[in-house]
Amino acid sequence: MRWWRWTVRAGLLSAGIWFALGLGAQAARAQEPESEPPEAATTSTESGGQRAGAASPNAQAGQAQKPKEEPEKPPVVTHHEIQVGGRTLKYTATAGLMPIRSAEGETQAHIFFIAYTLDNPPPHRPLTFAFNGGPGSASVWLHLGVIGPRRVKLLPQGGMPPPPFELIDNDQTWLDQTDLVFIDPVGTGYSRPVKPELGKNFWSVQGDIQSVGEFMRLYLSRNQRWDAPLFLAGESYGTTRAAGLSGYLMSHGIALNGIVLVSTVLNFETLDFARGNDLPYLLYLPTYAATAWYYKRMPPDLQQQDLSQVLAEVKAWAATDYATALAKGDALSPAERSAVIDRLARYTGLSKTYVDESNLRVEQGHFCAELLRDDKRIVGRLDSRFVGTNASGVSEAAEYDPSEAGIRPPFTSMFNNYVRQDLGYKSDVEYYIMGGGVRGWEWFPSRPGYSEQGYADVSPALREALVKNPYMKLFMAMGCFDLATPFFAAEYTLDHLGLDPKLRSNVSTGYYQAGHMVYIDSESLAKLKRDVSGFMAGALHPSAVANP
Numbered sequence: 001m002r003w004w005r006w007t008v009r010a011g012l013l014s015a016g017i018w019f020a021l022g023l024g025a026q027a028a029r030a031q032e033p034e035s036e037p038p039e040a041a042t043t044s045t046e047s048g049g050q051r052a053g054a055a056s057p058n059a060q061a062g063q064a065q066k067p068k069e070e071p072e073k074p075p076v077v078t079h080h081e082i083q084v085g086g087r088t089l090k091y092t093a094t095a096g097l098m099p100i101r102s103a104e105g106e107t108q109a110h111i112f113f114i115a116y117t118l119d120n121p122p123p124h125r126p127l128t129f130a131f132n133g134g135p136g137s138a139s140v141w142l143h144l145g146v147i148g149p150r151r152v153k154l155l156p157q158g159g160m161p162p163p164p165f166e167l168i169d170n171d172q173t174w175l176d177q178t179d180l181v182f183i184d185p186v187g188t189g190y191s192r193p194v195k196p197e198l199g200k201n202f203w204s205v206q207g208d209i210q211s212v213g214e215f216m217r218l219y220l221s222r223n224q225r226w227d228a229p230l231f232l233a234g235e236s237y238g239t240t241r242a243a244g245l246s247g248y249l250m251s252h253g254i255a256l257n258g259i260v261l262v263s264t265v266l267n268f269e270t271l272d273f274a275r276g277n278d279l280p281y282l283l284y285l286p287t288y289a290a291t292a293w294y295y296k297r298m299p300p301d302l303q304q305q306d307l308s309q310v311l312a313e314v315k316a317w318a319a320t321d322y323a324t325a326l327a328k329g330d331a332l333s334p335a336e337r338s339a340v341i342d343r344l345a346r347y348t349g350l351s352k353t354y355v356d357e358s359n360l361r362v363e364q365g366h367f368c369a370e371l372l373r374d375d376k377r378i379v380g381r382l383d384s385r386f387v388g389t390n391a392s393g394v395s396e397a398a399e400y401d402p403s404e405a406g407i408r409p410p411f412t413s414m415f416n417n418y419v420r421q422d423l424g425y426k427s428d429v430e431y432y433i434m435g436g437g438v439r440g441w442e443w444f445p446s447r448p449g450y451s452e453q454g455y456a457d458v459s460p461a462l463r464e465a466l467v468k469n470p471y472m473k474l475f476m477a478m479g480c481f482d483l484a485t486p487f488f489a490a491e492y493t494l495d496h497l498g499l500d501p502k503l504r505s506n507v508s509t510g511y512y513q514a515g516h517m518v519y520i521d522s523e524s525l526a527k528l529k530r531d532v533s534g535f536m537a538g539a540l541h542p543s544a545v546a547n548p
Contacts, residue, residue: 109193126231147233246466250468377389
């Protein structure tokens, strides 16, 4: 996983933010999207309750007829079973393409999806739509990492095992509580615009939200699921999408029961190490401290404490004395500066000289290269528990992400085998795991949903949904060793939603001693399952927050 580094200040895309589970450096030279959707092998005549969408309207009399569109290909349907918690779950898997049409009825793109529905379900069974982030990442990570009925087998802490890799039954699947639909937004997975020039309609914050929202509307209609309790599950930029969707769907008459956000980013100002924006330096500090604690780089009095105790102390200092010091800028006195240097060195495991020469501001990439420099090692960005090496021992920043290097090959290999062999969906088109299919991304158009400072910010949409639907619940899962979307940044955004205290009770959080993909760690996977199970049960039987 190499990542695009973009910022959105002043509407310009420039080096700055590495988006998790997103587009690689290869995105800049990504090949043109195919003009045709992939050929699916229809190994079953069943359609899983789907029916073809309406054909394009005829041209008015006297006008030239529009080119006739190819008929929709039926989805591929297969049947399976799995043992979960002592129960046998028999379920149907449906893999196919959903046409996304313009207001004039012309197909502009196809969105690939894989749905799992329980056979002979009880009335009003919940339905969860899930997707990953990027932008530019397919849903394979949540699909084969935590939520779906099959899971990629990794080492206990999430590392890559020796190839060939293995897919196993997922005893932590969410299928025992909810039907599942995994969505690959346009430009990811097998999803493509029908013409390359139409990609721009989908590759923006709002265009992405609208197209995924339209997919959901079509799925609910074609499968007669409008009466189902509805959940969203998103990871990384998928949390951005989910938050934006919550407001978009509410404005289109679709109310959610709950949202699960894994490794959250809603306001991109919290992640952008830009001159004049000191916020990320404060918000990354607790994750730096967690990483220093993990590698035993802290003073003895801190090292002997539990991680939760260490993080409580670091967060309190970051939000007070450190914030004040950075706000003073050059007006900081020598004595004040010396005190801040001492405290930063204590919490980060970096030398006082390095902290001083960094002007009290340590960027994420620099921290990853510096913490273990004496050992000639770098730490991971997605998961700082992973280590690697730079080609040069004096490199300013980490040259790659060792945690990404151990994750992508197993998921790529196992998905491509699974979708063909188990689900019967065959195509010669490349399945874009991360990057390759999205050409550019519009972050800062002149429309609602963006902060006045020029950063993409979907937190107002989430707040709107929570206010208008007092039954909707929100759960945020955060990894302590995630240097892509640090947990303190998510907390900061949550604390600045401006929610009434009564509505704040609808929001819950979970913390995991893992990284960005909290579920690749076996202990965190089991904890996440317990947390989500309790969350969904509560969301299905809420107590109203009337007239907050």
